[in-house]
Amino acid sequence: MRWHGAVWLLLVFSVTLLAELPARWLTQGLAISGVSGSLWRGQAVQWGPVGPLRWEITAWPLQTQVHLGFQGQGWQARLSGWPWNWQAELQALSGQVRVATGYRLAGQWQGTLRMRGAGARCSGADGQISIEDLALVEPWSLGLGRGSMQMDCSSGWHLFGQLNQPGQHQLELDADLSARRAKVDFKLQNDAALTPILRALQWLGPTERVGQRKVGW
Known part of the structure; x- marks a missing residue:
């Protein structure tokens, strides 16, 4: 149970960290203009x-x-x-x-x-x-x-x-x-x-x- 809990916490942390990256980093190479915000909350x-x-x-x-x-x-x-x-x-x-x-x-x-x-x-x-x-x-x-x-x-x-x-x-x-x-x-x-x-x-x-x-x- 402890091992599973640690894996779950690591997964949540990783997803949260990824989601807080600037959205423009994740849309490079795509034909998207005016990108702002993060993966969690953003706009284009x-x-x-x-x-x-x-x-x-x-x-x-x-x-x-x-x-x-x-x-x-x-x-x-x-x-x-x-x-x-x-x-x-x-x-x-x-x-x-x-x-x-x-x-x-x-x-x-x-x-x-x-x-x-x-x-x-x-x-x-x-x-x-x-x-x-x-x-x-x-x-x-x-x-x-x-x-x-x-x-x-x-x-x-x-x-x-x-x-x-x-x-x-x-x-x-x-x-x-x-x-x-x-x-x-x-x-x-x-x-x-x-x-x-x-x-x-x-x-x-x-x-x-x-x-x-x-x-x-």
């Missing part, structure tokens, strides 16, 4: 298309909270109880300061996704995040329509999404997050504004209106 101005970014970690019990902005939308992610009996939550918040990117989306997501599990396994999920009028406004204008996202843990980590613009297009996403692959099914109406974009990406043949694309990362 921009990381690729994401920003601003703010995080806070509590060691025991382990709890993590992250606030970030993406395309002018605020998001909050929470994790607690890991690894034995964890709960996670992703919530859409109000607008955030927008960082510079090569494109710009408009629209306000609403809702919350909740997940629970143990270790690397997700045992259940509920909730939905949705948007009524998503649109691309830069570098050109394109209405994308109504969208939604849900998680399903019945057979792994699956993210399902839909994007529907009446009279234009219907897209469905099934992303297997653990396998790092996804498939996108799409159906386009005649003269859909999305058609030339999908053809330029070679997702769609010259005369096709219905198709499927598989991607990996």
Whole structure:
């Protein structure tokens, strides 16, 4: 018992020491700007298309909270109880300061996704995040329509999404997050504004209106 206790204390000390290191030391080599604070509690101005970014970690019990902005939308992610009996939550918040990117989306997501599990396994999920009028406004204008996202843990980590613009297009996403692959099914109406974009990406043949694309990362 004494030996186990000493190992535990050493582990706690090591983790605490690491967490108090300046965050900029741990992000060297990454495309992150404006980093300040520590691994325990810090912030960054921009990381690729994401920003601003703010995080806070509590060691025991382990709890993590992250606030970030993406395309002018605020998001909050929470994790607690890991690894034995964890709960996670992703919530859409109000607008955030927008960082510079090569494109710009408009629209306000609403809702919350909740997940629970143990270790690397997700045992259940509920909730939905949705948007009524998503649109691309830069570098050109394109209405994308109504969208939604849900998680399903019945057979792994699956993210399902839909994007529907009446009279234009219907897209469905099934992303297997653990396998790092996804498939996108799409159906386009005649003269859909999305058609030339999908053809330029070679997702769609010259005369096709219905198709499927598989991607990996």
